[in-house]
Amino acid sequence: MTKVELKGIRKSFDGTEVIKGVDLLIEKGEFFTFLGPSGCGKSTLLNIVAGLEEPTTGRIYFDDRDVTDLPPPQRDVAMVFQSYALYPHMSVFENIAFPLRVRKESHHVVEEEVRKVAALVGLERHLAKRPSQLSGGERQRVALGRAIVRRPRVFLMDEPLSNLDARLRITMRTELKRLHRELSITTIYVTHDQEEAMSLSDRVAVFHGGRIQQCGPAIELYRRPANLFVARFIGSPPMNVMEARLVSRMPPVVDVKGIRVELARDREFKDRMLAGIRPEDVELSSTPSPSMVEAVVDVAEPLGVYQLVEIVYNGSRLMVRTELEDIRAGQRVYFKLIPERIHLFDPQTERRL
């Protein structure tokens, strides 16, 4: 198990800075995720950890040893690529055995290790096949197997599930979690899928514009997003964001598009703010009630356990998640924002208030 530390990492390509100063400490055995939209620099950072790219400035430490100048082979990391990067001209067996062959392991060691790993990832029956003869999920397993067989200090995974279909992705997610528990090797995982990040990781770092926006356990990111970007990025469907105005300080009341909400006193306020509320934090009812506001359903998407409903009131739209089943498009509904679930952001800095 290895602790990974990044200090002041910056990286420029042809004068454009894509990573603008990253400091991170990833604990031993931790499952750590870099989350962010494409182009945020997360993959580049992973490549820097792997040694495939050099940071422009900054140092990388594995267990307090500076590895910045070591080439990839000497870092003892294993990497799983989005495209799996399987060698098309080798059998599954040879693919998994590749890292061992590089290390010139003896014949029977290779044989034994590969079989062990193949059992672990459920590929015993496919060892003689070529990658082109495998399904997407099986290829994914080969890539994993090839990473595992190394018993590396650090696992690096670059969007390993994004090429799979939705159902398989969920299965593999569970499997990854199981593998991590069994092997407990420090893992850095890159994804743009917030759900994946939340379900897998011990901690998540959200990247945007080459910077870490927030870093912490997934649930904390969800509950207390540090800024508007994180708030919008995490959660599906995304948080509703509306303009809000402070109408009185004592007690604190804000006006969100004409709806007055009284908030707890221990919060910070500004005159003009942005208010965010997650779809599940809006209470919906099909019968009128004095504390609720009237709106019209524009679109209703029944999803089984719950419905996603887009409602229109006062010219603005709001996405709501509800367990009510009898909501139809065009229908009048009544809703209420749950005050303690309202997030407030500074409209200038976009920071959480």
Place this chain on the structure above:
Amino acid sequence: MKDRREGYRFLLPAAVVLLFVTVYPLFYVFWLSLHRRHLIFDISRFSGLENYAFLLQDERFLRALWNTVYFTVLSVGLELVLGMVVALSLQRAFSGRGIVRALVLLPWALPTVVSARMWEWMYNTDFGIINYLLGVDVNWLGSPFWALNAAVLMDVWKTTPFVALILMAGLQVIPRELYRSAMVDGAGSLYIFWRITLPLLKPVILVVLLFRTIDAFRVFDAIYVLTGGGPANTTETLSIYAYKVLFQTLQFGYGSTIAMVVFLCVGFISVFYVRLLSR
């Protein structure tokens, strides 16, 4: 189904042209090769396989066959190795890539006749720049030892860029992640080259080899202009021998026999490579 039948109509013009201008002449040449035919003196009689039998005792033919094989193997081998070196070192992106590619393409695009003239002048014993720069007095095109090698060098100059460009295109098709993955797995560059690059490039290499081998085997213009086959026929290839027999003395029978041999050899070469490719 209507589509399919219509398809034939689209193929028709090409098929007619190809049949008339390539396939028919090929049968014709075979027919000619079974004759003693001497256009100048209007001699023409069927002679069966006599011409083919004479091939075996025709020293000049055997010499030409050997020259052709030597030229082909040496130039194609060199072009492949050098082309690979160039391709590997140029595959990274760099600024001015377009201009460099154009410059590198230049030798390939020049008329072979022009490049042969250029090299003939550079090889000139007295006034040639090669001897001047090397500070030697080598009779490049005149000595039996150098002449064929000089022709090989010219061919290498002319086609290495072509080989390199095709190999480069082949390299670019290989996903970079395969290299990265191998690197992370601890493989050194040489190991990656042998175990990943080379096997994955194999189809492209074979295609290049196929093209180049066939091209080199039927070489004509370059040597015809550079040395005309001399000295002492040490640079006379099969195509040149066939051409001389055909058109300097209009012996269409025997000339066609040699031409037929060139065709058969090229056929064997193609079958050989296509076998390797489809394996």
Place this chain on the structure above:
Amino acid sequence: MPRKPRKRLLKLASLLFLLAVALTSCQTEKREATEETVTIVFKHGKLAGGPEALRAILARFEAENPDIKVKDEVLPASTDEQHQFYVINLEAGSPEFDVLSMDVIWVEEFARAGWLRPLDGIFPPEEREDFFAGPISAVTYQGSVYAIPWYIDAGLLYYRKDLLEKYSMPVPRTWQELVSTAKLIMEKEKDIYGFIWQGKQYEGLVCNVMEYMWSRGGGLIDEDGRFNALKKENIEALQFIYDLIHTYRVSPPLVTTAMEETTRHIFGSGRAIFMRNWPYAWKIFEREGSAVKGKVGVTVLPAFEGYSSAATLGGWQLGVNRYSPHPEAAERLVRYLTSYEVQKEMSIKMGYRPPRRSLYEDEELRRAQPFIVELYPVFERARPRPETPYYMMITQVLQPEFSAAITGLKSPEEALRSIQRQVEYILKLEER
């Protein structure tokens, strides 16, 4: 949007096609355009002294024959390529040229193929007697003449008078003398080649080699007319040529790629003592500004001890294309170009050697070109290469084998044996 460029493309294509058709037809049109005057095409190799001199001669012909226009067209440099041009076109019955100039060795072949118009009518036997015997025999095939000699050539030995005088050496009469003289001077002078000649694999090499064989009493054809290459004299001659380069080292290896001009340049820049070449070089050496002006001597080629010198006959003949649409006009041009007057003019102005004996008595020529007149005995003795319609096939065998022998790729004996075998196969072609 896609319509316009397509139309333009179509237009361009049809335009190009019309142009191609026009190009295809315009040549023939031109030739049949006028009825009163005919245009005849005269094909020849590039002549020394630039195109103007010949043009002047042709202009006079046109003035004398107002109904004839002459178009002269220059052929490629190498005689092999010229031969190929003629063979391909004549075989195809091409009427595109009327008068052609031919190397001595081609006339029999072309006559045998039936491509030439017999010229017995315009070239009567009495007139033939004035010509040297060599060229006349070269243009005669089965009793008829098929061309008229235009000018004549023979191999000569050029030497550096000044250097021979400086070391008081005599002009060599035998090959051995040439070798020792060259060696002696090469030791004293720096950076100078001993003896240069034409050794590239082409017809010139055959001319060179024949001279050694003949001056050793050898040759390729026996007295009974049989082809016989493999004999002691020929072996020795070939061996001697090889030795010139590799044993005596008086000839630099570059001779094995040299043609006439290569050697002429080297000798002309003063970098060689002896050179074998045709007479044309003389005039160039004597030009103003030449590095060797006044330092060059010319003589008959040496011979082997106890044998007499021999020079290969060269030169060009004019004939009429059998397929010429204007044979009379063509014959008139041939007559004119080979007339006493024109041959005299070409000798005086351009330095070409006339094939008519009587011209060597001509006072004017004697005065203007004493050098040419001195060559009379050389021409008288010049020997033709094997006279056979199959010469071009035979020389295809000779060239590479001779080349192999002088570069040491084969021993002289091997080369000659191979020649014998291959030529016998060729000659058998007709017998069967």
Place this chain on the structure above:
Amino acid sequence: MSRTLKKALNWLVLCVVVLWSVAPFVWQIITSFKPSAELATLPPLLPASPTLDNYISVFSDRPFGRIILNSLVVASLTTVLSILVGSLAAFGLAVLKPRGGYLFLGFVLTVSMFPPISTVSPLYIIIRELGLRDTVLALIITYTTFSLPLTIWILTNFFRSIPRELYLSARVDGCTSFQIFYRIFLPVAAPGLFATAILVFIFAWNEFLFALTFTSTVRARTVPVEIALFPGVHEMPWAEIAAASVIVTVPVVLLVFLFQRRIIEGLTAGAVKR
């Protein structure tokens, strides 16, 4: 190996390659400006008194203009014809997929391997019989045929890469196959056509063997033949040859510089994709 060293090495290889490719041509250009007196002396490398005489005499002493015209006509007509016939066949193969199409493609590939020397003698006889000897038409027909395999191969690949939906939707809209061919596929495949056209043009511009055999006078002689058969008395007029070489290389150089990307696309289309 450190990265900077690697980079330096890359640059070194790059420079060597470029120099190696260009140097002979540069030397030819230099030679073309030398008066013939300077040819026989080295050093100096550069002409002491540069002259345009060689260029002038190329045009004044011989029908070089006409020969260039011949070559231009031959090369452009060949290009047009080859693209015309070839794109039809390629469309048929790639889109209409007739039964036995693969067989035909195989046949085309086989033909592309035919050595020219193997067919030159019968073609010569045929052309002579047709009375086409020494015409540009003979060359155009031959070149078109010999460039067809390349054209068909490249264009089939190009047409295949065009989504089949395009064809199907045009069919639904009521187009005939031929309309689909020239209204939709030709314009869409324009880059491919262009790449192919350049390759065919270069091939036709450079071809030597057939041109040497089928032509005999300025009426149809092309540039490579003229350069190979440059007349001289006994000598090679090197400077003039150099000048002529430079002149005839200009179109090729232009094509290469303007369209290197397309050329490489065309060249690699067949080899790499498979």
